[in-house]
Amino acid sequence: xxxxxxxxxxxxxxxxxxxxxxxxxxxxxxxxxxxxxxxxxxxxxxxxxxxxxxxxxxxxxxxxxxxxxxxxxxxxxxxxxxxxxxxxxxxxxxxxxxxxxxxxxxxxxxxxxxxxxxxxxxxxxxxxxxxxxxxxxxxxxxxxxxxxxxxxxxxxxxxxxxxxxxxxxxxxxxxxxxxxxxxxxxxxxxxxxxxxxxxxxxxxxxxxxxxxx
Numbered sequence: 001x002x003x004x005x006x007x008x009x010x011x012x013x014x015x016x017x018x019x020x021x022x023x024x025x026x027x028x029x030x031x032x033x034x035x036x037x038x039x040x041x042x043x044x045x046x047x048x049x050x051x052x053x054x055x056x057x058x059x060x061x062x063x064x065x066x067x068x069x070x071x072x073x074x075x076x077x078x079x080x081x082x083x084x085x086x087x088x089x090x091x092x093x094x095x096x097x098x099x100x101x102x103x104x105x106x107x108x109x110x111x112x113x114x115x116x117x118x119x120x121x122x123x124x125x126x127x128x129x130x131x132x133x134x135x136x137x138x139x140x141x142x143x144x145x146x147x148x149x150x151x152x153x154x155x156x157x158x159x160x161x162x163x164x165x166x167x168x169x170x171x172x173x174x175x176x177x178x179x180x181x182x183x184x185x186x187x188x189x190x191x192x193x194x195x196x197x198x199x200x201x202x203x204x205x206x207x208x209x210x211x212x213x
Contacts, residue, residue, distance in 0.1 A: 003178065005147050006094065006210050007126075007140060009163035010105035012185030014091075015115050017081040021186070024074045032067055034059045046188040049166035050133055061134075068133065072108045080115045084184060086204035088120055095123040097211030102126035102143050104161070106133045125150070134167055137174035144177065160199065162207070169195045182207075 011017045022037060029036035035057040037045060045053050054060075059067065075081065095101060101124050103112060109129035113121055121127075126146055131139040144159050156176035161168060164185020169192070172179035180199035183189035193200060201207055 001099065001210075001212065003099075003158065003160040003210060005100045005102065005144065005159040006180075007102040007104050007143055007159060007161045007177070009161070009165070009168055009185075010103055010107050010112055010115075012164035012187075013162060013182050014083055014087050014103070015081050016084050017075070018186055020075065020078065020081050021071070024071055027074070028067055028070055029057070031070070032059075032063060034063075034067075043188070046186065047191045049170075049187075049191075051167075064133065068106060072111060072130075075107065075111050076114075083115065084204055090204055090207050091120055091123050093208055094211045099210050100125050100147060102128075102147065104128045104131055104136060104139050104143055106131050106136075133165075136161075136168065136171035140171055140175035140177060144175070160210075162199075162201075164192070166191060166195055169197055 008014055011021070022042070026036045037057065045056060048056065054064070091101060103124055103126075105112060105128075107129055109127055112127065112129060116124070126143055128139050128143055140161055141156070144156050147159070148155065160178040160180045161172035161175070162180035162182060163169070163172075164182050165187050169179040169181065178198035180201065181192035181195065181197040182201045183192065184204070
């Protein structure tokens with residue numbers, strides 16, 4: 001097994017939350033005084049990294065934690081967002097193949113639990129939430145250490161972080177783990193391919209490669 005430990009991002013990777021994000025962003029932009037995303041700019045912005053998007057929308061870095069906290073709160077108060085089709089079966093399949101599964105997200109653990117439900121949460125060995133969007137590398141490294149301490153040895157070279165943003169790839173490499181990019185999330189697939197991830201997944205079904213299928 002090439003990657004005994006697979007760490008997943010949540011929003012845009014497991015959960016189809018982009019439509020909710022676009023709706024919430026309109027409200028948060030007005031509340032916090034930055035630029036709302038115009039519909040005709042969505043595809044252009046999906047080709048940019050988070051830092052570039054923040055500059056385009058005039059979101060100062062110091063305000064990002066406050067905006068993120070409001071987004072998490074809005075998601076908690078709304079009906080659960082859906083998982084991408086096939087994600088539930090894929091996670092269970094990988095766990096049956098004895099792949100160690102973890103989640104690292106900027107969202108809250110409570111929101112992840114609401115969306116996944118008890119059965120899928122039982123398949124997730126480790127979870128960490130509330131990570132800074134632009135500083136996930138320390139959390140990734142910590143998850144790898146936790147995995148190593150919980151039984152079966154795990155090193156950075158045994159792990160991969162699977163996400164949908166250019167910043168996910170930057171964080172994975174800073175933490176010394178491989179990056180797996182998915183083509184169905186927030187960032188445009190072409191932008192993610194250009195970042196040269198170790199693994200690229202066109203479809204959810206392809207994630208089963210982690211289990212040898």
